[in-house]
Amino acid sequence: MELSPKTIEHFRNPKNVGEIENPEGTGDILNPVCGDKTVLYLRIREGVIEDAKFLSFGCAVTIASASVFTEKIKGQRISELLSGTDEGIIRQLISLIEGELGEIPPAKLHCPPATVQVFLEAVSRYLEKEGEAQMSSRIKGLIPKVSEYYQRGEKAEEAV
Ligand code: FES
Numbered sequence: 137m138e139l140s141p142k143t144i145e146h147f148r149n150p151k152n153v154g155e156i157e158n159p160e161g162t163g164d165i166l167n168p169v170c171g172d173k174t175v176l177y178l179r180i181r182e183g184v185i186e187d188a189k190f191l192s193f194g195c196a197v198t199i200a201s202a203s204v205f206t207e208k209i210k211g212q213r214i215s216e217l218l219s220g221t222d223e224g225i226i227r228q229l230i231s232l233i234e235g236e237l238g239e240i241p242p243a244k245l246h247c248p249p250a251t252v253q254v255f256l257e258a259v260s261r262y263l264e265k266e267g268e269a270q271m272s273s274r275i276k277g278l279i280p281k282v283s284e285y286y287q288r289g290e291k292a293e294e295a296v
Pocket of ligand 1: 192197
Protein backbone atom coordinates (compact mmCIF):
# COMPACT_ATOMS: atom_id res chain seq x y z
CA MET A 137 0.00 0.00 0.00
CA GLU A 138 1.25 3.46 -0.87
CA LEU A 139 1.07 6.64 1.14
CA SER A 140 -2.07 8.71 0.55
CA PRO A 141 -1.81 11.99 -1.41
CA LYS A 142 -2.60 13.93 1.80
CA THR A 143 0.21 12.19 3.65
CA ILE A 144 2.67 12.99 0.89
CA GLU A 145 1.45 16.60 0.77
CA HIS A 146 1.94 17.10 4.54
CA PHE A 147 5.28 15.33 4.45
CA ARG A 148 6.56 17.52 1.64
CA ASN A 149 5.15 20.72 3.08
CA PRO A 150 4.68 20.19 6.81
CA LYS A 151 2.85 22.84 8.82
CA ASN A 152 3.94 24.09 12.24
CA VAL A 153 7.51 22.85 12.23
CA GLY A 154 9.62 24.60 14.87
CA GLU A 155 9.72 25.44 18.54
CA ILE A 156 7.73 27.72 20.84
CA GLU A 157 9.68 29.71 23.38
CA ASN A 158 8.61 29.06 26.97
CA PRO A 159 5.73 26.79 25.99
CA GLU A 160 2.96 26.11 28.49
CA GLY A 161 3.12 22.44 27.55
CA THR A 162 5.79 20.30 25.98
CA GLY A 163 6.36 16.61 25.49
CA ASP A 164 8.73 14.34 23.65
CA ILE A 165 8.72 10.75 22.60
CA LEU A 166 10.95 8.11 21.15
CA ASN A 167 8.53 5.94 19.22
CA PRO A 168 8.61 2.58 21.05
CA VAL A 169 8.36 0.66 17.78
CA CYS A 170 11.04 2.36 15.68
CA GLY A 171 12.88 4.84 17.94
CA ASP A 172 11.97 7.92 15.91
CA LYS A 173 11.78 11.10 17.95
CA THR A 174 9.08 13.80 18.06
CA VAL A 175 8.88 16.88 20.29
CA LEU A 176 5.70 18.93 20.65
CA TYR A 177 5.31 22.48 21.98
CA LEU A 178 1.99 24.04 22.99
CA ARG A 179 1.06 27.66 23.63
CA ILE A 180 -2.04 27.55 25.83
CA ARG A 181 -4.06 30.52 27.03
CA GLU A 182 -7.04 30.08 29.34
CA GLY A 183 -7.46 26.48 28.35
CA VAL A 184 -7.30 27.13 24.60
CA ILE A 185 -4.44 25.92 22.38
CA GLU A 186 -3.31 29.09 20.67
CA ASP A 187 -0.31 27.59 18.93
CA ALA A 188 1.30 24.20 18.43
CA LYS A 189 4.63 23.36 16.86
CA PHE A 190 6.71 20.24 16.51
CA LEU A 191 10.11 18.90 15.60
CA SER A 192 10.40 15.36 14.35
CA PHE A 193 13.20 13.05 13.33
CA GLY A 194 10.80 10.52 11.98
CA CYS A 195 9.32 8.98 8.87
CA ALA A 196 6.95 10.59 6.36
CA VAL A 197 3.84 9.39 8.21
CA THR A 198 5.08 10.74 11.54
CA ILE A 199 5.86 14.13 10.06
CA ALA A 200 2.51 14.23 8.24
CA SER A 201 0.72 13.14 11.44
CA ALA A 202 2.27 15.89 13.54
CA SER A 203 1.60 18.44 10.79
CA VAL A 204 -2.10 17.56 10.56
CA PHE A 205 -2.52 17.20 14.30
CA THR A 206 -1.02 20.59 15.13
CA GLU A 207 -3.28 22.18 12.51
CA LYS A 208 -6.36 20.46 13.95
CA ILE A 209 -5.76 21.32 17.61
CA LYS A 210 -4.98 25.00 17.14
CA GLY A 211 -7.86 27.06 18.49
CA GLN A 212 -9.34 24.07 20.31
CA ARG A 213 -10.26 24.05 23.98
CA ILE A 214 -8.34 21.40 25.90
CA SER A 215 -11.41 20.37 27.87
CA GLU A 216 -13.21 19.57 24.60
CA LEU A 217 -10.33 17.57 23.15
CA LEU A 218 -10.19 15.55 26.35
CA SER A 219 -13.82 14.86 27.04
CA GLY A 220 -15.34 11.38 27.07
CA THR A 221 -14.16 7.96 28.08
CA ASP A 222 -10.45 7.10 28.10
CA GLU A 223 -10.86 5.00 24.98
CA GLY A 224 -13.03 7.67 23.35
CA ILE A 225 -10.45 10.40 23.94
CA ILE A 226 -7.63 8.37 22.39
CA ARG A 227 -9.75 7.34 19.41
CA GLN A 228 -10.89 10.91 18.86
CA LEU A 229 -7.32 12.23 18.91
CA ILE A 230 -6.06 9.53 16.55
CA SER A 231 -8.98 10.15 14.22
CA LEU A 232 -8.03 13.84 13.95
CA ILE A 233 -4.93 12.54 12.18
CA GLU A 234 -6.17 9.49 10.33
CA GLY A 235 -9.45 11.12 9.29
CA GLU A 236 -7.44 13.72 7.44
CA LEU A 237 -4.56 11.64 6.07
CA GLY A 238 -6.70 8.77 4.83
CA GLU A 239 -5.57 5.18 4.71
CA ILE A 240 -2.20 4.46 6.29
CA PRO A 241 -0.11 1.41 5.31
CA PRO A 242 -0.18 -1.27 8.06
CA ALA A 243 3.57 -1.00 8.58
CA LYS A 244 3.09 2.69 9.42
CA LEU A 245 0.10 2.44 11.76
CA HIS A 246 2.40 2.84 14.75
CA CYS A 247 3.31 6.38 13.64
CA PRO A 248 0.14 8.47 14.33
CA PRO A 249 -0.18 7.28 17.97
CA ALA A 250 3.22 8.83 18.76
CA THR A 251 1.79 12.29 18.06
CA VAL A 252 -1.18 11.55 20.31
CA GLN A 253 1.08 10.28 23.07
CA VAL A 254 3.32 13.33 22.97
CA PHE A 255 0.24 15.57 23.06
CA LEU A 256 -1.10 13.80 26.16
CA GLU A 257 2.26 14.21 27.82
CA ALA A 258 2.42 17.94 27.00
CA VAL A 259 -1.11 18.52 28.27
CA SER A 260 -0.60 16.56 31.47
CA ARG A 261 2.50 18.66 32.22
CA TYR A 262 0.56 21.84 31.53
CA LEU A 263 -2.28 20.79 33.84
CA GLU A 264 0.18 19.86 36.55
CA LYS A 265 1.77 23.32 36.35
CA GLU A 266 -1.70 24.85 36.52
CA GLY A 267 -2.32 23.01 39.80
CA GLU A 268 -4.87 20.63 38.26
CA ALA A 269 -3.23 17.55 39.70
CA GLN A 270 -6.24 15.24 39.39
CA MET A 271 -6.88 16.00 35.73
CA SER A 272 -3.16 15.88 35.00
CA SER A 273 -2.84 12.40 36.44
CA ARG A 274 -5.94 11.23 34.54
CA ILE A 275 -4.37 12.39 31.26
CA LYS A 276 -1.02 10.86 32.18
CA GLY A 277 -2.90 7.62 32.83
CA LEU A 278 -4.08 7.58 29.20
CA ILE A 279 -0.51 7.34 27.90
CA PRO A 280 -0.03 3.60 28.57
CA LYS A 281 -3.38 2.98 26.87
CA VAL A 282 -2.05 4.53 23.64
CA SER A 283 0.41 1.63 23.49
CA GLU A 284 -2.35 -0.69 22.22
CA TYR A 285 -2.56 1.46 19.12
CA TYR A 286 1.10 0.93 18.29
CA GLN A 287 0.37 -2.73 17.69
CA ARG A 288 -2.36 -2.23 15.07
CA GLY A 289 0.03 -2.60 12.15
CA GLU A 290 1.29 -5.97 13.35
CA LYS A 291 -2.27 -7.18 13.90
CA ALA A 292 -3.30 -5.98 10.42
CA GLU A 293 -0.36 -7.79 8.84
CA GLU A 294 -1.04 -10.99 10.80
CA ALA A 295 -4.64 -10.91 9.57
CA VAL A 296 -3.56 -10.86 5.90
FE1 FES B 1 9.33 5.60 12.88
FE2 FES B 1 7.15 6.12 11.43
S1 FES B 1 7.70 6.90 13.36
S2 FES B 1 8.62 4.57 11.07
